[in-house]
Amino acid sequence: MSNKINRRDFLAVMGLAGAGAATMSCSDPKSFEEKWHPWVEPVNNELPYVPRYFATTTPESDGVGLHVKVINGRASKIEGNPEHPINRGRLTARQQSVIQELYGLERVRRPLHNGKEITWKQARELMTEKLASTQSMAALTGPLSGAVHEFWTEFVGRFGNGTLVQYDTFSDSDMIAAGEKAFGRSEIPYFSLKGCDTVVSLGAQFLETWGDVVSNSRDYAAAREVDHGKRIHHYQVEARMSGTGASADEVLYAKPGSETLIALALLKEVSAHGSKLSAAEKGVVDGLTGNFSVEDAATAAGVSAEKIKHLAEALHNAESALVLPAERWVLGRFAAQHYTAVLLLNKALGAIGKHVNYSASKSITQVPAHKNVVDLMESMKAGNIDLLVVKDANPVYSLPSKLNAGEAFDKAGFVVAFADTMNETVAKADLVFPATHALESWGEVHGHKGIEMLQQPVMRPRWEVFQAEDQLIGFIKGADESAALPDQFRDYLKQSWTSRHGGGDKEWREALKLGGVYNMAETGENLPVSGNVSASFFSGIESLTVNDAALVIVTSARYGDGRAANRGWMHELPDQMTGVTWDSWVEMSYDYAEKNNISYGDIVSLQVNGVTVEAPAVLSETQSGDIISVQTGLGHTGLSEANNRGFNAFDLLSGELSDAGTFVAQPVQAKITKAGRSQKVATIHLPGLGDKLNTPQTVVGEKRQLDRTDPHFERNIWQAVAIDALVDHGDGHGGHGGGHHGQPVAEGFPEHVETDFYPDRSKDPVVVGRDETFYTPYKWEMAIDLNKCTGCGSCVTACYAENNLPVVGRDQVVKGREMAWIRVNRYLGYAKDEAGKTEKIYVAFLPMMCQQCANAPCESVCPSLATYHSKEGLNAMVYNRCVGTRYCANNCSYKVRRFNWFTWEWPGDTNWALNPAVSARQKGVMEKCTFCAQRLRDAKDYAKDQGRLVEDGEAVVACQQACPSEAISFGNFSDHNSKVYKLAHDKRAYRALDAHIVTKPGVSYLKRVTLGHGHA
């Protein structure tokens, strides 16, 4: 007998195997849960793999507009809404990360009763029953606007005299109070840096977390542009150099807690030396500041009086100055006084109306006071609430632990949560209704006056869940059939919107398309000083400084109030200053650490207000003296395991309220003890930290192991130029020269100046024998203005979103395996101050991605031709051809190639956000930035359809698209009229390392402009 298989048997076996495989794959119940339908009837306007953009927003987006890219019915990336006056298409990293929550591990999918899954029917019955019997209901929500606010007010009104409490962790009622005192306006003005020539921030991190970060960054960057030999002067007063302080020209290291005194001293000085105040106003102001002096402020701040006078002088000499207040965390009970002083100071400087705009303010109704939620907790504890409905608020996490919100929830009669995402508060709820995510919901968000944004679902709900408001309509109708409500919240919203804005269906659609209406006033009126403020208001102001181990809380730009702590992108984005990823840390200066014998990574326990937390110590050169700082946003207990990390900085608050009803925070003396253990800190900023436990590699010979790699920028990767060097040329464009320093290239390597090191591309096999040449019609290049870059990291997250970059996890980051294609290099520079005594530390940021070298070291060494030079000047990377020798990465002088050490996983549903235009990578494959080749292809296809070439500004790469300060330009270098060509020939332009190794990078950097002579 032959055991050869014949054709018939073969087909039979294969058929059986195929059928078996098909059956097996179908038997997985999960695959049916998703309710797949064949695309027999296509969705309107939907073409497979053709992205569509929906204008929307979310309540947590800081009042900016979003454009959500939807491909094949799935939201895949968030970009900014270009129509929106605040963000004009740009976004911060955190604002982009919302999409990860949409597909996050913590999504609630089934109704839960006491933590157990129940059916929708059971849940609804239970809710109906509770609503019918409630006597004292309350609803706790995040900040609500417009129709949403109307609806919730109506809802609570219908059941048992309910009250509606809104809670926003970062709302600041003291600013409202200050507006009332200074100008009789109970509003928060819009602070604008537009056209500003001097900005003094008393601590506000306006490029990271304070105010409207995107517009701040944009206006600040624009003001940094050298115009007739001038640019904005930026002074930052703070003890711990923040990311904002890193951009400043001068950082005044004042002790935290002295800011109010400094503000008043400045007010006094400015008023005394002639200000824009009227005589009457000057009288009022002088009456207020009589008891304060520069000397007292200087003593409290621990700086010399000259420095404060120097600040006052700078303000006085400025044509258009703006003073920003301190962060709320250091102001203590004097927050309202501080803000008032700052508002008056701005008044004295003539900034009211121009930079402090009350015509585009936020009203008191948009700023819920913390007092309300504290009162609610009290009445819950007292048992006065028999039914609590929660949505979009997480007080159990973010209220100070003193207030014991958890206990309040335990004592409340019955807690119902409408939640898209599990968190601490939802976990406390007796009944949880799954709700749609903000990107799947209808709603309305109001920003500054005149900005009313519509929130529309960009995709069908990922799970079988319903919008909270739709569910509530059901309950209202169940209780009262005659209720005059539409069946769906969308219609409610539309009715409300059209009744307020007029117009019909067409206008409604127009508004949806635009994302809302934007009638924000660019400038406001110069309000007169009101008579509301009296000298007694400022009496009793004293220094809040603490001499030893002063703990200061810092708002995290990545996690915010903790809502972003469930997103891998935010975990993996390095902290701007310390580079720490994934964890909480206790930041302290090297001096303090040395004094207390603490080394990098030692676990320390921090005791404050009776609360003890533990975290690794992170030693920082940019933190002064005895300041200890911690950041908000981590320390969750109710998220998935991977996201419950670090400690909760809100726990450290005392829980006291200011007169205006905001939580008070001020520097407090922390008790720091070493726990006797240490931990590897997953920081990206300190080189060589990897497996070698917490010992940064540094320049040899330093006694202390400080973060001193290339401290004088001799490597010329980051370069700066003094503004003086640009002055002669007027507007700073054209001409040659600039403040080059470090290695004298022309002298050291004369042959490099003479020789054209471009390989002869005419012989390249890519074009030989074809009717094609290199770099025609396109050579894609980028220009990055280091003068504008604030190092925020928005570009990094945009790249993660666009190019399907994996989140590798803490353990791999520790090993140096993060996959970011673009990173923001942070260098520390050390320069002697004017006196030549103490060292001044300054921070340099440099976004680094593949430089697309025209003479690329990586291309020639790849044995399998997986990377090659494309005709358009890109270092193309063929993932499928890569064998993984890693030679290219070794030979890359910029270290921008990233290797897939594993086949990375996308936990939960995060793979739904993958961009289908970018192929997924397997383990063992090298990857890197290719200037968003897929976006270039789209732009070229679009242009080709119209029978023309891609126009300048038409091809936009992801990092450029997101950059809030518009520091990145991109375009066709072969088009000599393009912006990128012009920038590449700017006198500030240089190409990193090109002078030394002649790689001919396709990225031009524009030197940072420093004030005065020499380099920064």
Next chain:
Amino acid sequence: MKEINFPYSQFNKDILRTLEKPSPLYVAMMTLIIGGVAFGGFCWGIQLREGMGVAGLNHPVGWGVYITDFVFWVGIGHAGTLISAILFLFRARWRNAIFRSAEAMTIFAVMTALLFPIVHVGRAWLAWWLIPYPNQRELWVNFRSPLLWDVFAVNTYFSVSSIFFCIGLIPDIAAVRDRARGLRRKIYGLLSVGWDSSSSQWRHYMAGYGFFAALATPLVLSVHSVVSWDFAVSIVPGWHSTIFAPYFVAGAVFSGMAMVITILIPFRKIFKLEKYLTTWHFDMMSRLIMLTGTIVAYSYLTEYFIAWYSDDAFEQFIFWERAFGAYAIPFWLMVFCNCIAPLPLWFKKVRTNFTALFIITIFINIGMWFERFNIIVSSLTQEYDPYSWGWYIPTKIEMGITLGSFCWFFMWLFMFIKFFPSLAITEMKEIADPPMRGKTATAEEAA
């Protein structure tokens, strides 16, 4: 040379004694060795399954122990062909006793080295893509890449060395065949390709052997030069250096000779071949070590001189860091092992003392491994952009595979010892007086 002058029959008897039934010690060691190979295979399996992340490699250190091992083994594989081909052409008669084992070592070292490019690449299952051949995928390879030169250099070296080795073996296999019985006789008969020691065969054989020796000679120099270009052609500070080719070749001979001595000392003891492998041979090999060791030490100094003289800040920095930075320990270990430890060889007493030689050559082996480690790792950790500096230490998986590679090498070597004459019988006879001619010494006289 006159010392090794025995009757032809005694050569046969003594040398072929190594082919006899293995002792329990041999079996035990072979078991351990095969266990080590299996362990290395297991580690590699984990790496294939999980990804390269199980190694300690990271950004920016893309090459580590695997490439170190590769260069180390290629280096080891230099001594054999040098001894068998170059010294053959130079008619250095002391080679006759040692060249067979040295050559075997070469082949097995190159076989070991060839494992590492495959172990090292991220997608080992696609490593064959580096071989250029016309294919339906219309894909080609990049002849500008030093890695491709490597593929050619090492494979050429391996094929030529193997052929040269096999040709040299033919008369000896015939000698084994003549003493073998049964199945063994058939196998050896097949392998000896009809060798009958006729003078016409000898005439052709010697011509062919000389031809192959001439062919292999440039390869000895080229293969490690090409391997060195893996580094020298790059622009990594610390790698980009024109001295690398001679420096690497000298280092390769240095380490190869050391490995030959390290292996031959226990070998002559265990198989009681003291009278064939005498102090004379070891003296000669030690002299070669002295020569190459001096070149290596000189190259170290030259590298530093050039780094200083170039006025290239990046180059200067990396050489400073190599000596005084995070990798100072491996660096000074290398300097001690390669420059200081071999110094006693300048004394003849040391060169003829087997214990001292054994210890010194072990040091050289360690030193040469670390030399490659230093060049590869310390250069990669601190390149141009200080923000991207890093740190690398090997993981257990990498060390496991390295251990496996040593076991793999010794597995072949042990098998070779049991199946083939480890000393070249015919060439040993060449240096002895032919029978019936001149004075015939006895074993007693030699001793």
